[in-house]
Amino acid sequence: MAEADIVLHMTGVRKTFGPVVALSNMDLTVRAGRVHTILGENGAGKSTLMKILAGVQPPTAGEITLDGAPYYPATPQEAGARGLAIVFQELSLCNNLSVAANILATREPTRMGFISDRKVTAQARALVRDLGLPIDVTAQVGDLSIAQRQLVEIAKGLSHDAKVVIFDEPTSSLSDSEAEILFGIIGRLKAQGKAVIYISHRMEEIMRLSDDITVVRDGKYVDTVAREDTTIDALIAMMVGREMTEIYPPRIGEAPDPQAAPALRVTGLAQTGAFEGVSFEVRHGEILGFFGLIGSGRSEVMNALFGTGVARGTVEIDGAPVTIRSAAEAIEHGIGFVTENRKEQGLVLSHALRPNVSMAALPRFSSRGFVRSRAERREALSEVDRLGIRTNSIETVTGTLSGGNQQKVVLAKWLATRPRILILDEPTRGVDVGAKFEIYRIIRQLASEGTAILMVSSELPEVLGLSDRVLIMSEGRVTQTAPRDTLTPERVMTFATGHVQ
Incomplete structure (x- = not known):
């Protein structure tokens, strides 16, 4: 390849925060x-690298050029003006504004010095149509699902012309059909001669999309390889510094007796406009996977079970009918909920790790209205060790942790409640393959201890790799519930798309 093809070049880039080295050479x-993929575990330095390129943080040392000219943007606006666009994993949207207003934020068309709402809507609608994204530009972002918000983030990132487009975990909350739309967009960007930097933990899509792959580990450059010259196993070994012989750990002990009394029985659960007639059972020690495309209603069912969504129907826990009207009542009944939206619903990002771990289980750590700090610290340290959370201290502000480590803190918070029924909504969203293995191991261990687990995932291999049985939804209805070993990816997608004869 000719040197003229080089759009972006970095040499010896280093970033330090006081004594902490985030990037080294x-x-x-x-x-x-x-398409150039950056691959590495959470905490490897990928986010720091992207923030440098996006003008959020300056490098401490090193050289960067864009189109052969020095490139050290002081602000994201300057980076955009130089021709770099970025689609962030962590959503940077205003929930109280419309989709159109978010897409064209800071670059709104005006009329006589005032923002023209009509032009904003028209331009956003044209962009969304050209990209083939199934979103209504007049809808308020706060009313959208996480997956729909991710599509808005993609449209926002592509709303102005760019030479280099960075995608940071763009499919982390998308189902297969929405991901296919994104892959088509990336193909068109390549055909237009754009340079694409892609960050993902999904190895199958990396091998599908990438031309070149750079591996980073512990803030250091490891190697750059052509996609056709490597394998998933080789990439994982470079990324984590060890072999990963089995991503999905085997079941611990015997599967639960299908004739055993259910830990949770749901009958005729319904929520107007979201889902209808949802019925299922899950037993102690069983992992029941939930799969469906965007709009299928799977996450809405989980919110209803946890008392954060109003629904009709019957819910029984260990054979006793219960009415759950709030999250507090759900916790009292032994239900934990690892939400898909850790940023807004799972954590208090401005607080330290320690209180985030204990907040859902404060009665365990309180006496006479006061928190027993020693017990709280012991629990936080135990969960940090158990889940392999990368942090210098349990007093570290949670918002400064990587996305994957934040997800582990959400899991730790609910494990501290000692749940009998655990809802996992996208439990490995934005988590690298090494951390995924640890979370899968914990899920298996919890099931072996008798926890009944409801697991929602957009990753079909994850659903089929961990579940004992799989419940499939389409357009708010259950289309199939079957043992995992009777299902294939093709059969699951047939039921998920509603194409059932």
């Missing part, structure tokens, strides 16, 4: 018309 060469 990072090298990267990105070429026009190619």
